[in-house]
Amino acid sequence: MASRLCFNIGFLIVASVGLLHGAYAANTYTVGGDLGWIIPPNSSYYEEWTSQSTFQIGDSFVFNWTTGTHTATEVSTKEEYDNCTKMGIILKDAGVKVTFKDNATHYFLCSEGTHCEQGQKMVIKIGDGIPPSFAAPSLTAVAAALSALFFSTLAIFFLN
Template identity: 40%
Template sequence: MSSERFNIVLVLTVMVIATLHMQVSDAQNTHTVGDSTGWTIPPHPNTYKSWAASQTFAVGDNLVFNFPTGMHTAAEVTKDAYDACNTEKPIAVWANGPATVPLKSSGPHYYLCTLPGHCSAGQKLAITI
């Protein structure tokens, strides 16, 4: 193989490896719900809606619900339960904070706090992956 051909192959190989590395790096992001606000009764009812609109979620990412254990929960629920703030039959509940929730499937996902009155006060999150 000529040195010019070898250099071209080497450059292409490096480019492919760099591209794969960027895809792997981008494949998993951690999203701290509410950023510095954390997971709490929000100061404004649209706090989590606005936060979610500023994010791009992908399968393989993680949500981190930052809350002190005993003060809140994070629960994944159905859309109907989310809309009604119904906490009776959650899909999953995380009671110890901070809670890391892996995003395993595409589509809409709904979360809320199961403590009385918290969801109706705006402590709920809807995202689309």
Template identity: 40%
Template structure:
């Protein structure tokens, strides 16, 4: 009986740890290994962003060499028109500019140097609050993976308790 209770307590601790990890903030490297530079095609960063679900608390890391900026706007028209003076322009002399997503809503990111934005160096995201539904079910969230792992672990623990 004491062994069963110990296993049950261990199970609860494991499930809680998995669920806590499922809501942990993520850090995304914009463009992955390509980085933040004029892309090979105009949809490169749009495709990159569409494969991810972003939440408040996540961070975007922009790595680049050469002359680039990160313009941030909450106004789609500024993004669509590649406005040279968006709400905020972040500069960095080196790689590793980190932009935290502190609020929910739409964020429009683009480079304000020359015609980089017009060449596709831009992307838009929608930062969700934890617990919000992502816009499409095509991307598996870490919560779904955590729930799956919790279900597998609980099945194993229950099997051990029943057949032991």
């Protein structure tokens, strides 16, 4: 009986830690911080801004600008990004919020005039930046499974 009690308590601790680990809170970032999404003061500004954080699945990015005409254009490849190719998914309104739901690398640039060539572009890596080669379970599904396991063990514990 004592060994079963120790096993159940140990299992409850492990399950609780798993539930807490799955409770990741997504963050919302204003692209460029206080500067926002404008032609930057130097060509490495947005690279430096993204290097200050590690972005995760579920994080959101708000593209804000208060002056001038800008876009947030997502291009498909690094080559398009490097060459400031201005064809892609275009977000034209300031305050647009983009949320990423998987590990990947996203390339954004401004497609107005020569803004991209002047440094208004950035790379956002979510997680390790590499898309999964299989369909990974969502954090919600994992938390639900652990929760069910937790309550099942709790019921077994009290019924014995």
